[in-house]
Amino acid sequence: MSAETVQTVIDNLGALLLFTMILIVAAGQIYRAIYAVAAQSFLIAVAGGVLATATGNVDLWVIAGITLTVKAIVLPWVLHWVVRRMNVRREIEPVIPDAATLALAVVVVVLSFHLSASLGPVRQAITGNALPVGISLTLSGVLVMATRKTALTQMVGLFASENGIFFTAMAVTQGMPLIIEIGVILDVILAALVMAIMVLRVRSTVDADIADLEELRG
Amino acid sequence: MIGERSLVLVLLELALLVLLGPLVTGTIQKLKARLQSRQGAGLLQPYRDLAKLFRKGTVQADTTSGFFRSIPVLVLAATMAAGALVPVIRAGPPAVPLGDALMLLGLLALARFLTSVGALDAGGAFGGMGASREMTIAPLVEPVLMMVVFSAAVVAGTTELGALAAHRGTSWILGWHAADFLGFAAMLVLLPAETGRIPVDNPDTHLELTMLHEGMLLEHSGPGLGCMVLASHTRQIVTLGLVSALFFPAAVAGAGAVSLLLGAGAFAVKILVLAVYLALVESSYAKLRLFRVPLYLGIGFVCALTALALRIL
Numbered sequence: 001m002s003a004e005t006v007q008t009v010i011d012n013l014g015a016l017l018l019f020t021m022i023l024i025v026a027a028g029q030i031y032r033a034i035y036a037v038a039a040q041s042f043l044i045a046v047a048g049g050v051l052a053t054a055t056g057n058v059d060l061w062v063i064a065g066i067t068l069t070v071k072a073i074v075l076p077w078v079l080h081w082v083v084r085r086m087n088v089r090r091e092i093e094p095v096i097p098d099a100a101t102l103a104l105a106v107v108v109v110v111l112s113f114h115l116s117a118s119l120g121p122v123r124q125a126i127t128g129n130a131l132p133v134g135i136s137l138t139l140s141g142v143l144v145m146a147t148r149k150t151a152l153t154q155m156v157g158l159f160a161s162e163n164g165i166f167f168t169a170m171a172v173t174q175g176m177p178l179i180i181e182i183g184v185i186l187d188v189i190l191a192a193l194v195m196a197i198m199v200l201r202v203r204s205t206v207d208a209d210i211a212d213l214e215e216l217r218g
Numbered sequence: 219m220i221g222e223r224s225l226v227l228v229l230l231e232l233a234l235l236v237l238l239g240p241l242v243t244g245t246i247q248k249l250k251a252r253l254q255s256r257q258g259a260g261l262l263q264p265y266r267d268l269a270k271l272f273r274k275g276t277v278q279a280d281t282t283s284g285f286f287r288s289i290p291v292l293v294l295a296a297t298m299a300a301g302a303l304v305p306v307i308r309a310g311p312p313a314v315p316l317g318d319a320l321m322l323l324g325l326l327a328l329a330r331f332l333t334s335v336g337a338l339d340a341g342g343a344f345g346g347m348g349a350s351r352e353m354t355i356a357p358l359v360e361p362v363l364m365m366v367v368f369s370a371a372v373v374a375g376t377t378e379l380g381a382l383a384a385h386r387g388t389s390w391i392l393g394w395h396a397a398d399f400l401g402f403a404a405m406l407v408l409l410p411a412e413t414g415r416i417p418v419d420n421p422d423t424h425l426e427l428t429m430l431h432e433g434m435l436l437e438h439s440g441p442g443l444g445c446m447v448l449a450s451h452t453r454q455i456v457t458l459g460l461v462s463a464l465f466f467p468a469a470v471a472g473a474g475a476v477s478l479l480l481g482a483g484a485f486a487v488k489i490l491v492l493a494v495y496l497a498l499v500e501s502s503y504a505k506l507r508l509f510r511v512p513l514y515l516g517i518g519f520v521c522a523l524t525a526l527a528l529r530i531l
Binding site: 011 | 396398513516519520521523524525528531
């Protein structure tokens with residue numbers, strides 16, 4: 001594959017990633033957010049495959065495969081399982097109105113494009129729009145974490161944010177050392193498991209939510 | 219700029235759009251019926267409805283002004299004029315300057331405005347309610363449509379739809395830029411709103427309080443209602459034609475009858491695909507509460523804005 005083709009494909013994947021991010025931010029039901037984050041991880045895996053073909057880096061194939069199995073299939077399944085166990089329907093519960101979150105997401109996307117345009121030579125070294133897209137995914141993920149009250153949606157935000165970092169890292173370094181990538185993935189799995197267990201435990205023992213913890217007195 | 223579509227061709231395309239408009243509605247209704255495990259009415263039912271309406275006499279409320287009678291004709295005229303701007307069979311600018319995509323959106327907005335004025339003029343409660351809601355939704359839809367058009371127009375350097383379509387060329391799927399994906403996503407979000415379908419509007423009923431467009435037609439009857447219904451069929455196919463001209467045009471070169479037939483066939487396929495999409499969305503989603511609609515349209519707005527940002531930044 002020529003460099004231009006790779007750049008176009010990465011650009012297009014970046015646009016689709018942004019679209020899934022918008023869906024996550026705007027999702028009114030947790031199921032949709034989970035599906036959107038699964039689709040996002042799938043796209044990241046595709047991007048990994050494309051970069052692997054372009055650079056001939058075998059590690060990238062491994063990473064793409066791990067991303068596909070762990071982040072696109074297993075983790076969404078775990079989230080889905082927790083949602084079913086807790087038997088909740090619509091628990092997005094935003095701190096600020098949905099429309100305001102969407103508006104903030106727009107600001108984040110536009111600003112990250114604007115800022116990375118000012119980077120100049122650094123920007124040139126990176127494939128396509130990967131840097132601004134990665135930054136906006138990361139920051140929007142943080143935005144989702146900050147504006148939702150329930151732990152599950154915050155987990156979705158964490159995954160999206162992690163996806164953004166992963167995408168940037170892949171595109172910037174043309175493949176990080178395998179051991180680092182695997183470490184990152186393990187961290188995410190561990191975080192997901194801890195959060196899932198904690199959410200279930202907290203719910204089953206005291207029937208409280210993350211937002212209620214603020215009212216604890218020492 | 220050399221005109222590539224003669225006036226005859228433009229008129230032919232316009233006639234095709236108006237004639238096929240009811241068929242698209244019929245197809246969507248049939249698909250919906252099949253998805254709900256019903257037999258459904260035939261594909262030609264909208265034509266039969268129109269024929270019946272045009273044979274009937276007119277009844278109108280005492281409170282209406284003289285302007286009310288002319289409203290259906292004006293709405294139909296504005297919508298058909300918008301239809302003339304859509305390249306159907308062949309891409310490329312028309313031989314005579316007609317207008318561009320902004321003109322098209324303006325004409326559709328004019329038709330919408332006239333419809334609401336007619337609904338308010340009759341003085342019925344339902345009409346007024348429908349008009350007020352339509353006027354709430356419209357300002358959210360139209361700017362986003364314009365932004366999608368702009369995001370395509372920035373590259374082509376023109377807002378003339380035929381030239382835009384020609385610029386994209388036949389190999390559109392390979393030439394899709396990142397912004398096109400987002401623009402197309404925005405368009406898919408907006409399509410149900412612009413064609414008056416679930417989850418924004420419900421075209422099947424005018425009995426609920428959720429209605430938008432159907433509520434405004436309540437006071438019309440006979441040939442006037444026929445004109446309004448035909449206008450909404452035409453509006454739907456014009457919107458679908460706008461989408462296909464912006465995102466997957468068929469720029470068939472050559473003049474012969476074969477290429478014309480090929481262009482018409484390609485157009486039919488594209489409209490069919492979009493109609494299937496609309497039918498699927500309508501069958502799988504519930505109508506949104508009115509206060510949820512702005513958020514739904516907000517997704518389209520953010521997508522369009524991001525597409526524009528990708529183009530410019």
